[in-house]
Amino acid sequence: MCRNIKxxxxxxxxxxxxxxxxxxxxxxxxxxxxxxxSKINEHxxxxxxxxxxxxxxxxxxQLVTNAEPRDRDVEAARARARAEQRFGSAAQGA
Numbered sequence: 567m568c569r570n571i572k573x574x575x576x577x578x579x580x581x582x583x584x585x586x587x588x589x590x591x592x593x594x595x596x597x598x599x600x601x602x603x604s605k606i607n608e609h610x611x612x613x614x615x616x617x618x619x620x621x622x623x624x625x626x627x628q629l630v631t632n633a634e635p636r637d638r639d640v641e642a643a644r645a646r647a648r649a650e651q652r653f654g655s656a657a658q659g660a
Contacts, residue, residue, distance in 0.1 A: 575626055578635035583619075586626065590618035 571589045574581035594614045595601055603611035 574622075575629050576631050576633060576635050577638055577641075579638070581626060583623070586622050587615070587619045590615050590622055593618055 571592050572585075574585055574589060594611060598607075598611060598614070600607065600611060
């Protein structure tokens with residue numbers, strides 16, 4: 567799976583429409599092989615992003631868990647700590 571796609575379920579506050587669409591865009595880019603489609607493929611590409619966005623939004627709305635929602639700030643701090651451990655302190659400036 568694409569490393570740029572982040573988990574969006576069970577966060578407080580919930581994932582925004584922009585976050586869901588961003589993940590859908592990354593997914594369509596990954597499977598199509600296009601970062602930016604040609605003019606002839608642009609309509610189909612954008613339609614696919616819209617479809618994946620709708621399905622992802624539906625999925626997130628229907629998933630159920632008993633776990634407490636994760637805090638975005640705590641998760642972001644953990645990700646920064648993992649990046650620093652993996653890549654060194656240069657990851658902070660990037």
